[in-house]
Amino acid sequence: MTVSIQPEFSVVITCYNKSSTVAGAIKSVQAQNSNCEIIVVDDCSTDTSREVLAQFSDINVILHDVNKGALQAYLTGMRVAQGRFIVMLDGDDALADGILEELSNAEILDDTTSIRMGIAQRKDATNRTGAPSGVRVNITFRPGWLFAATQSTGGAANIFPNTLFKEVDQALGQNWPDIVVQDHILPGMLAFVSRRVLKLSNVGYLIPDVPLDRSLGQKRHRMDNDRLLSDQALAAATFNPAFSQGWISRVLLQLALVIRIRRLGRKYGVATRNAFGLLLSSRQRNDAVDRISSVIRSSPSF
Template identity: 30%
Template structure:
């Protein structure tokens, strides 16, 4: 049975109730991000929280290793002998980590001032993942909006059942997450075959099976947007969607594996209630149906499944907008559907009138399409 984490009102207070200050390890994985790496390292050092800083270079061909050497004893460097991907970097660094809390910071992101001190003050023994929001940043470091959008409630508490029934919950990418060592010890090492990229997707998919999580509205770090990002750098929308689908298949397999170890049931069709997964199926069917990896799938089936999904915390306006979007996807001719999907996936391609409409929906109506 899923047991909810006690509310704030239920937690013990008074003398002796506060947990000991946790030790923090920050792990920065880098591959050809030498131009961004100093900002990442400096942002951690500036927090003055006595964190262990481990920087892993995944056999970069730029100046990343020279940047690392310049920090001397301020960091623990790990130089991978060959390029192995993100999971291998996580595994190598975790083997040397000493912290009670582990923060995986992408080398192209950076910590916001005061964020790590605030995060450490929120430490709760037994909590396995802390979910935070992030600020968007451009290549120069200038801050913009918030990710995920404030209208999307981050999942918290005991989300084991949600994982086992839907396959996903609302969380953040790598630099918006802090993990408890005790949770990581239950699920590491990460498969280097399945998670060359987006290794945090594995961690957030299995750790909540072992214990509770917390969500905080604070912004922890900056999510730097640039053309070289793994997902954004792939212009072939069909191929990008298939990569996302394969990542999901790997996550679902991991959920079943760890749930099985715990004797917990998992629904046989996890992806059918996972909106982001359904969106990738829609894109794959729309742009490259001949390469679609889900046998017997169809636009009509995907739309029907998406419209039946119930999202916890979703407001009436947001649900109406989402239902309308998926109805349009089911009725639109193939050419129009592909154009609408291009605009959704690539904001820079949107005409001015559409961009303005999107801002209105977000600001005035609190609507974010999912």
């Protein structure tokens, strides 16, 4: 695979203790018939992930000397990405064969569009079915910020223009929320500056390792906390001149945050004001987020 000075795609793969799967993620990118650079950010793995990465000579490996979490690992890779488009890929996921070429041929890639592809669990990720028969758009969010209000920004391989990422990173002053295990905030923030967001029916594959439900269950409290902080940051972004789309976006993103607050408040036994009161008062919303987050963080399994 030959990479030119300006690749079309920069595939950023995050890795934390993914020694049994990260090679599969890398190979799924190497098998693409597209001009790609591969950036792998190892987030201070304690298993043999770094030994696995050392076997690949044609990738850019960046090593964190302390564990910073999935969001910061992605940000590290994206800030050095040279491609026109950035692809987010977890270290236990694999791209479908030929999907990047299919996206290029479909002529839906442009400098104002973000794309979300799902990730499906397969019992045997090495027995994939070859190139997809075509790109299939399931839902179009236009304007793009509508996607941020759906609360379904994770669990996917997201693709977006590098220029839009730089715009968002600069607007935030590279100061992103204190999120630990999730990266939902990235596609959510990118949606604010995207003219449209396409949610595809096309999917990639989860490479089998530990049972999916067990893996998620061990991180459930952290995932809840991250989603809460993510929704809070998205709601706050609607007041940032770089992101705000007007009062409709503010109301919908605040409503999404209120729904999250009420849901997690019930789950963790934290009393909150009624939904109407929360919607009217940013102080009450922020207070509720702080109290729920404090309870979650005090959990022994956090």
